[in-house]
Amino acid sequence: MCATCGCGESAGVRVSDSAHSHDHDHGHGDLHHHPHSETVVLEQRVLAKNDELAARNREWMRTRGISALNVMSSPGAGKTTLLVRTINDLGGRFPIAVIEGDQETQLDAERVRATGSTVVQVNTGPGCHLDADMIDRALAVSRPVDGSLLLIENVGNLVCPALFDLGEEGKVVLISTPEGVDKPVKYPHIFAVADLVIINKIDLLPYVEFDVEACVRQAEALNPAVRVLTLSATTGEGLPEWYSWIGARMGLAPVAVDN
Numbered sequence: 193m194c195a196t197c198g199c200g201e202s203a204g205v206r207v208s209d210s211a212h213s214h215d216h217d218h219g220h221g222d223l224h225h226h227p228h229s230e231t232v233v234l235e236q237r238v239l240a241k242n243d244e245l246a247a248r249n250r251e252w253m254r255t256r257g258i259s260a261l262n263v264m265s266s267p268g269a270g271k272t273t274l275l276v277r278t279i280n281d282l283g284g285r286f287p288i289a290v291i292e293g294d295q296e297t298q299l300d301a302e303r304v305r306a307t308g309s310t311v312v313q314v315n316t317g318p319g320c321h322l323d324a325d326m327i328d329r330a331l332a333v334s335r336p337v338d339g340s341l342l343l344i345e346n347v348g349n350l351v352c353p354a355l356f357d358l359g360e361e362g363k364v365v366l367i368s369t370p371e372g373v374d375k376p377v378k379y380p381h382i383f384a385v386a387d388l389v390i391i392n393k394i395d396l397l398p399y400v401e402f403d404v405e406a407c408v409r410q411a412e413a414l415n416p417a418v419r420v421l422t423l424s425a426t427t428g429e430g431l432p433e434w435y436s437w438i439g440a441r442m443g444l445a446p447v448a449v450d451n
């Protein structure tokens with residue numbers, strides 16, 4: 193069981209590209225067999241080890257000019273839809289590589305692969321988040337070219353991904369309008385660490401009860417420095433602001449895209 197979030201991730205984690213699929217121990221090793229009374233100490237050790245690996249990932253990417261974004265949300269908020277659209281719109285300007293995190297299946301990797309982008313699927317089994325060791329192993333398979341944008345889609349979950357630094361350059365949290373306006377106050381930790389909050393599926397606003405301004409206020413109350421964008425990954429409304437944000441993170445001139 194994961195000593196940090198108690199999510200039971202002791203079974204094998206699989207890191208695979210289209211040609212390979214194999215089991216790995218996920219690196220928490222002997223930490224799983226200690227009694228409950230040591231949970232707090234173990235939690236600190238797990239997170240400290242993760243932070244160390246994340247720092248190594250960050251340095252590896254920094255020296256290669258690779259900018260990684262950790263994209264997080266509850267299941268179905270639209271992460272893969274947004275990633276596919278982003279690759280189709282921006283893929284001609286700089287190389288984009290993707291790491292897909294899901295408990296099971298290659299479904300999201302297949303959607304990304306259809307764009308022609310490099311993609312590695314990480315299956316976490318019972319685990320509910322990606323960690324820095326998984327990213328290290330995925331990078332060893334993917335080897336993004338220098339200057340790439342690396343889009344990491346985390347496992348659909350608003351809780352555990354908040355705790356684990358992957359070595360990314362920025363954390364992006366999506367919330368979609370049918371989920372309801374109260375997600376930031378119910379799941380404050382992930383919104384507190386976000387660099388960008390995206391309110392997705394705004395095309396559904398006429399059909400769902402969702403107060404955009406109230407949601408923005410909640411997110412800003414938890415995280416005064418956060419930027420909030422509203423968009424629809426399917427209609428394309430709001431995407432130019434998202435692309436400008438990416439461009440700024442990558443140190444590029446504003447990216448103009450017709451939608």
Ligand SMILES: Nc1nc2c(ncn2[C@@H]2O[C@H](COP(=O)(O)OP(=O)(O)OP(=O)(O)O)[C@@H](O)[C@H]2O)c(=O)[nH]1
Pocket residue numbers: 265266267268269270271272273274300347348349392393394395396423424425426427
């Ligand atoms: N109306 C509308 N539907 C959307 C939008 N973005 C995504 N969807 C739909 O929402 C559903 C889930 O989208 P995904 O992109 O698979 O969501 P996800 O966050 O990647 O889901 P998991 O990987 O399972 O966590 C799909 O049916 C999408 O077509 C949007 O902006 N508007």
Ligand SMILES: [Mg+2]
Pocket residue numbers: 271272273300345
């Ligand atoms: Mg997805």
